[in-house]
Amino acid sequence: GDSVTQMEGPVTLSEEAFLTINCTYTATGYPSLFWYVQYPGEGLQLLLKATKADDKGSNKGFEATYRKETTSFHLEKGSVQVSDSAVYFCALRASGNYKLTFGKGTLLTVNP
Amino acid sequence: DTGVSQNPRHKITKRGQNVTFRCDPISEHNRLYWYRQTLGQGPEFLTYFQNEAQLEKSRLLSDRFSAERPKGSFSTLEIQRTEQGDSAMYLCASSAIQGDYGYTFGSGTRLTVV
Numbered sequence: 001g002d003s004v005t006q007m008e009g010p011v012t013l014s015e016e017a018f019l020t021i022n023c024t025y026t027a028t029g030y031p032s033l034f035w036y037v038q039y040p041g042e043g044l045q046l047l048l049k050a051t052k053a054d055d056k057g058s059n060k061g062f063e064a065t066y067r068k069e070t071t072s073f074h075l076e077k078g079s080v081q082v083s084d085s086a087v088y089f090c091a092l093r094a095s096g097n098y099k100l101t102f103g104k105g106t107l108l109t110v111n112p
Numbered sequence: 113d114t115g116v117s118q119n120p121r122h123k124i125t126k127r128g129q130n131v132t133f134r135c136d137p138i139s140e141h142n143r144l145y146w147y148r149q150t151l152g153q154g155p156e157f158l159t160y161f162q163n164e165a166q167l168e169k170s171r172l173l174s175d176r177f178s179a180e181r182p183k184g185s186f187s188t189l190e191i192q193r194t195e196q197g198d199s200a201m202y203l204c205a206s207s208a209i210q211g212d213y214g215y216t217f218g219s220g221t222r223l224t225v226v
Binding site: 004089 | 143
């Protein structure tokens with residue numbers, strides 16, 4: 001079945017550091033890929049998405065590129081801020097399906 | 113558009129009691145989903161409605177769980193005879209049928225069974 005594997009957390013960075021959170025997936029066909037962010041006490045918010053191979057999703061300085069050859073969708077940001085502290089979830093939706101399959105999440109803490 | 117609204121935000125109940133959660137989706141969204149998130153895990157799919165029809169139920173949804181969406185508007189999720197293992201965050205989301213707009217999630221209802 002479909003699955004998503006994220007790098008284990010927690011990740012602790014200093015402000016302005018470079019961020020990478022790895023995400024790989026297993027799915028048949030061509031799934032859509034997503035990154036969601038969950039701030040403390042809140043629900044999930046869509047951060048960015050990509051719907052086909054080589055697409056780059058971007059939002060708020062975050063980027064991720066859909067790599068079909070490596071089945072990956074790694075999240076990157078060049079300079080993190082304290083306000084980026086949250087849990088980040090990688091997810092996929094199989095082609096023609098409506099369900100999201102999530103990874104376990106990666107807790108990011110950014111210190112001033 | 114006020115987003116997806118879930119009530120209550122928190123619920124503490126004794127084992128064996130029944131609980132009911134409510135979700136109000138974005139008004140123009142036809143699809144509604146329930147997910148469950150336990151500590152340290154990503155959300156897991158529970159069930160899905162298209163308008164008022166419940167089209168899929170996960171094996172995670174035991175006989176003690178029931179969900180409804182009367183008239184294709186708000187939805188309720190009821191858990192009967194709660195168990196400690198039911199403690200989790202219950203997330204509701206909605207989406208439009210057309211296009212690839214993705215989900216909009218509510219803030220969730222955190223259930224604690226003591």
